Amino acid sequence: MSSSGHPKTTYDxxxxxxxxxxxxxxxxxxxxxxxxxxxxxxxKVVEAMETKPRIPVIWLxxxxxxxxSESFIRSSHPIAQDVILNMISLDYDDTLQAAAGEQxxxxxxxxMKEHPGEYVLAVEGNAPTNDGGVYxxxxxxxxxxxxxxxxxxxxxxxxxxxxxxxxCVQSAYPNPTGAKPVHELIHGKPIVNxxxxxxxxxxxxxVLTYVLTFGRLPELDSFHRxxxxxxxxxxxxxxxxxxxxxxxxxEEWDDDGARKGWCLYKMGCRGPTTYNSCSTFKWNNGVSxxxxxGHGCIGCSENNFWDNSPFYDRLTSIPVPGIEATPDGxxxxxxxxxxxxxxxxxxxxxxxxxxxxSRGRDAESDE
Amino acid sequence: xxxxxxxVDPVTRIEGHLRIEAMLDGxxxxxxxxxxxxxxxxIEIILRNRDPRTAxxxxxxxxxxxxxxxxxxxxxxxxxxxxxxxxxxxxxIRNIMFLTQYVQDHVIHFYHLTALDxxxxxxxxxxDPAKTAALAQAVSPHWPKATTGYFSDxxxxxxxxxxxxxxxxxxxxxxxxxxxKLPAEANLMAVAHYLxxxxxxxxxxxxxxxxxGKNPHPNYLVGGMACAIDMQSDNAINxxxxxxxxxxxxxxxxIVENLYLPDLLAVASFYPxxxxxxxxxxxxxxxxxxxxxxIGDPSTFLFPRGIxxxxxxxxxxxxxPTDPDQIREQVAHSWYTYPAGTEALHPWDGVTEPKxxxxxxxxxxxDENGQYSWLKAPRxxxxxxxxxxxxxxxxxxxxxxxDFKEVVTEALGQLKIPAAALFSTLGRLAARGLETRxxxxxxxxxxxxxxxxxxxxxxxVADTTRWEPATWPAECKGFGFTExxxxxxxxxxxxxDTKIANYQAVVPSTWNASPKDSEGQHGAYEAxxxxxxxxxxxxxxxxxxxxxxxxxxxxxxxxxxxPDGEKLAEVVVR
Numbered sequence: 001m002s003s004s005g006h007p008k009t010t011y012d013x014x015x016x017x018x019x020x021x022x023x024x025x026x027x028x029x030x031x032x033x034x035x036x037x038x039x040x041x042x043x044k045v046v047e048a049m050e051t052k053p054r055i056p057v058i059w060l061x062x063x064x065x066x067x068x069s070e071s072f073i074r075s076s077h078p079i080a081q082d083v084i085l086n087m088i089s090l091d092y093d094d095t096l097q098a099a100a101g102e103q104x105x106x107x108x109x110x111x112m113k114e115h116p117g118e119y120v121l122a123v124e125g126n127a128p129t130n131d132g133g134v135y136x137x138x139x140x141x142x143x144x145x146x147x148x149x150x151x152x153x154x155x156x157x158x159x160x161x162x163x164x165x166x167x168c169v170q171s172a173y174p175n176p177t178g179a180k181p182v183h184e185l186i187h188g189k190p191i192v193n194x195x196x197x198x199x200x201x202x203x204x205x206x207v208l209t210y211v212l213t214f215g216r217l218p219e220l221d222s223f224h225r226x227x228x229x230x231x232x233x234x235x236x237x238x239x240x241x242x243x244x245x246x247x248x249x250x251e252e253w254d255d256d257g258a259r260k261g262w263c264l265y266k267m268g269c270r271g272p273t274t275y276n277s278c279s280t281f282k283w284n285n286g287v288s289x290x291x292x293x294g295h296g297c298i299g300c301s302e303n304n305f306w307d308n309s310p311f312y313d314r315l316t317s318i319p320v321p322g323i324e325a326t327p328d329g330x331x332x333x334x335x336x337x338x339x340x341x342x343x344x345x346x347x348x349x350x351x352x353x354x355x356x357x358s359r360g361r362d363a364e365s366d367e
Numbered sequence: 368x369x370x371x372x373x374x375v376d377p378v379t380r381i382e383g384h385l386r387i388e389a390m391l392d393g394x395x396x397x398x399x400x401x402x403x404x405x406x407x408x409x410i411e412i413i414l415r416n417r418d419p420r421t422a423x424x425x426x427x428x429x430x431x432x433x434x435x436x437x438x439x440x441x442x443x444x445x446x447x448x449x450x451x452x453x454x455x456x457x458x459x460i461r462n463i464m465f466l467t468q469y470v471q472d473h474v475i476h477f478y479h480l481t482a483l484d485x486x487x488x489x490x491x492x493x494x495d496p497a498k499t500a501a502l503a504q505a506v507s508p509h510w511p512k513a514t515t516g517y518f519s520d521x522x523x524x525x526x527x528x529x530x531x532x533x534x535x536x537x538x539x540x541x542x543x544x545x546x547x548k549l550p551a552e553a554n555l556m557a558v559a560h561y562l563x564x565x566x567x568x569x570x571x572x573x574x575x576x577x578x579x580g581k582n583p584h585p586n587y588l589v590g591g592m593a594c595a596i597d598m599q600s601d602n603a604i605n606x607x608x609x610x611x612x613x614x615x616x617x618x619x620x621x622i623v624e625n626l627y628l629p630d631l632l633a634v635a636s637f638y639p640x641x642x643x644x645x646x647x648x649x650x651x652x653x654x655x656x657x658x659x660x661x662i663g664d665p666s667t668f669l670f671p672r673g674i675x676x677x678x679x680x681x682x683x684x685x686x687x688p689t690d691p692d693q694i695r696e697q698v699a700h701s702w703y704t705y706p707a708g709t710e711a712l713h714p715w716d717g718v719t720e721p722k723x724x725x726x727x728x729x730x731x732x733x734d735e736n737g738q739y740s741w742l743k744a745p746r747x748x749x750x751x752x753x754x755x756x757x758x759x760x761x762x763x764x765x766x767x768x769x770d771f772k773e774v775v776t777e778a779l780g781q782l783k784i785p786a787a788a789l790f791s792t793l794g795r796l797a798a799r800g801l802e803t804r805x806x807x808x809x810x811x812x813x814x815x816x817x818x819x820x821x822x823x824x825x826x827x828v829a830d831t832t833r834w835e836p837a838t839w840p841a842e843c844k845g846f847g848f849t850e851x852x853x854x855x856x857x858x859x860x861x862x863x864d865t866k867i868a869n870y871q872a873v874v875p876s877t878w879n880a881s882p883k884d885s886e887g888q889h890g891a892y893e894a895x896x897x898x899x900x901x902x903x904x905x906x907x908x909x910x911x912x913x914x915x916x917x918x919x920x921x922x923x924x925x926x927x928x929x930p931d932g933e934k935l936a937e938v939v940v941r
Binding site for chain 2 (some may be wrong): 012053054056061064065066067068069072073074075076077079080081084085088089090091093094095096097098099100101102103104106107126132133134135136137138139140141142144147157158166169170172173174175176177179186197198201210252254258259260261278282283284285286288289290291292293294298300306310311312
């Protein structure tokens with residue numbers, strides 16, 4: 001079998017699968033809902049699915065742990081099968097590809113040649129740059145070369161996860177291989193960063209389906225993250241926020257507060273400095289998220305989170321209070337190891353909320 | 368056919384980056400083979416000087432496919448070093464998460480990582496849906512989706528996908544290769560179940576989410592678990608959460624008993640010749656796991672500990688991973704250097720420096736006489752070992768354990784093959800399925816144990832008496848281990864002044880994918896490829912079958928730590 005021939009639209013494929021118009025419209029409505037779109041935009045989704053052939057995707061793997069691919073196949077809406085069979089044409093992906101060796105490299109070259117400027121480059125992991133890039137090779141060539149070569153004619157680049165977006169664990173101090181995220185290596189191409197270790201499954205499929213539906217990238221913030229998924233801090237939408245505001249904290253693992261589900265701020269939770277959708281979407285189709293299961297957020301979608309202070313150390317600075325804060329407004333968020341910020345924050349925050357000041361002092365006295 | 372070298376790079380449907388070079392004789396039979404790990408990240412260097420209580424999170428990112436296993440080994444290592452015994456509930460919850468990983472990982476391996484080596488997608492297009500339904504009902508009477516209508520729909524999906532001209536992940540593969548032996552109907556059934564398993568795998572993962580907050584990469588805690596238990600709270604592990612877990616376990620058992628096992632045995636029955644290829648080393652090792660009375664009591668492990676040498680099932684030898692004379696790593700064919708005069712080192716004394724001596728990329732081939740991999744070569748008393756499902760099942764069987772004997776004997780009877788057939792590529796695949804059966808059964812047993820313990824009044828999930836580093840000895844060392852789905856995993860930690868002074872991980876795929884050692888002994892992958900005939904060297908499906916039977920995980924396998932020149936003076940080893 002070859003991958004030549006006229007590409008069919010998503011609707012063509014669905015119709016050919018025996019999906020009638022009624023079911024197709026329902027599918028589009030669900031897809032729109034999954035992306036958080038208003039019902040008035042459903043016709044736009046329908047149009048996209050009816051008229052656009054499946055976009056070729058080349059999914060490369062560099063230095064990584066494959067948690068992004070694993071997360072991707074956990075997506076509940078849409079499910080991975082629909083994405084792979086009906087929405088995109090996943091032409092190259094080391095993890096799922098049936099072919100191996102020369103046969104897969106042949107596919108990559110073919111897509112680059114036949115669809116210049118049309119294919120999407122998805123990158124999981126990053127490239128080591130020390131010693132000529134020998135710390136990661138694919139097909140006998142360095143991943144660095146493969147990445148640059150494949151990016152050249154890509155329509156745009158999706159940087160999956162914290163490795164590709166920020167560098168993640170292998171670029172933590174002392175970064176022995178000189179691992180660098182995609183945006184430091186590829187220039188002159190639109191790049192969407194989808195950080196998280198891994199990103200939430202529905203965030204991954206949401207980014208892809210948004211592009212398919214609207215034919216353009218989602219709105220990005222100054223860190224190239226889609227605003228629709230990374231505009232707010234976990235803390236601001238956390239269901240335990242009320243306990244923070246009330247000064248009710250877990251003081252020790254497995255204590256009475258832990259059993260009651262109080263705020264994990266004192267156990268080092270990075271929710272106040274982490275921009276992600278965990279507290280809204282939650283994980284694995286809404287089952288829970290780290291805080292919901294009793295462990296603080298470790299800030300895995302933030303730049304350089306492995307080298308910020310140990311994640312059980314309490315944050316001493318919470319940049320800006322209030323749900324209206326956006327990453328662009330705050331600037332780069334950092335968990336600062338030492339400082340006086342939090343006391344001042346607590347003081348002003350308690351005044352702002354008009355809460356019992358004695359509870360506020362309770363929290364401050366532990367600083 | 369002339370003698371030639373076959374290169375497979377990248378080996379796909381694995382985790383990480385692996386290159387295989389096989390040397391064929393004039394008849395197309397593999398005479399020599401090289402397994403090369405082509406990635407290295409240096410995570411153990413990164414761990415140095417960090418808070419040992421956070422090590423589990425860094426280690427967990429060694430691998431996202433076998434997520435949780437490095438976190439588990441890491442918290443056990445730190446607990447061992449500083450002297451923490453975790454509460455019973457934490458032990459059981461960890462066991463439940465461990466078994467969840469087994470069931471999920473092994474089912475994904477069968478359907479999504481190896482099935483396409485045995486199942487011809489194109490042949491499925493010619494299947495008769497009615498005959499497929501009859502076959503499916505015969506193979507698995509209790510699986511409900513075995514109707515003509517169901518298989519007609521799957522066939523239609525497949526045909527139209529194929530005719531779309533965009534074949535995605537199925538393009539350019541080895542369809543029609545003479546090594547494919549299944550009838551069209553069996554191929555269609557397997558492809559249908561590929562899609563069923565893909566839909567299901569996201570469900571079982573929710574057990575990790577309930578106890579650990581997310582999957583991949585759920586959270587662990589030194590001292591126990593962070594998920595508090597309180598039957599009177601709506602914000603802890605309570606009746607609703609336990610019911611959720613119970614439902615997922617029941618669903619998983621249905622998948623294992625009615626989908627995975629029947630499919631595995633059905634596919635295996637068409638490939639009897641693969642019980643004669645791929646055996647390899649014949650040396651097997653397991654650290655054991657699934658504690659019933661704490662990790663310090665190996666006699667209660669459901670996965671027993673031991674060593675089998677030279678395929679001799681009449682005796683199981685003892686293994687002690689903390690004994691410096693037993694496990695040692697070599698670098699003769701690895702891209703590292705040891706100090707002059709040093710040939711092998713125990714992980715406690717891990718001294719390694721990366722030094723790439725391979726060809727400048729892009730390259731065509733590696734040198735089998737030189738250094739050729741980012742993996743070291745771990746050895747047990749100088750011998751190369753295989754770890755993983757086959758090792759565990761053989762050690763359980765040879766240890767005389769009834770549960771292992773029962774599942775093994777039943778499967779051998781169904782396939783009408785002798786026990787010696789287990790020493791093969793197919794034996795490895797079968798062992799993975801059989802231990803998944805045990806794991807699904809144990810999941811329910813562990814769940815029941817958790818409920819019983821809570822019912823007896825015990826809600827504790829963490830021991831925090833040694834949470835504060837001030838309570839630790841000035842210097843201590845710990846060993847943590849687990850039997851990860853791919854095999855024996857050990858973490859060795861040396862803590863000094865409350866920080867990590869040295870961290871070493873010797874992981875399953877390092878054992879299995881290791882290059883040759885200084886005596887020229889092959890690693891398990893290499894040994895397993897020897898003697899295998901290839902029908903069409905340009906389309907290396909035979910190599911993929913045997914390599915995939917180990918379920919390679921290369922992000923795990925490549926590791927190293929920087930020089931730790933200091934001699935340990937007074938060190939607490941628990």
